[in-house]
Amino acid sequence: MNAHERLPHIDQLAWRKSSYSSEEGGECVEVAACPGRVHVRDSKDTTRAALAVRPTAWTAFVEFAAH
Template sequence: MNTTEPVRPVPESAWFKSSYSSGAGGECVEVANAVGSTHVRDSKNKAGAMLSFDAEQWATFVAFAAH
């Protein structure tokens, strides 16, 4: 997770939900890809905290979550 560099604003059009999201709410996160990073936020609190990962960190997380 990137905690040392400022994060540029992410346009709303960049955010997307997983195709596995049921639309019923409750557990959804949204992801936005940017140059050199991937951002994650709670879809129910779009103005809340956003996590940012570099490419290696994101790949490690996705590999872990897939198991």
């Protein structure tokens, strides 16, 4: 990505929550992908800062967590 490319604002991302999550306020995160980054945030407090990682790091984490 070069300095002239504009990423979407965090509020404009399409956030998704796991299908394993309940609406009862459990421990859950939401993720949103955009070019070159996967954003992760706390679904209970979406005003807190999101973590941004490279897609390869997110894939490695998901593969590790699945075991």
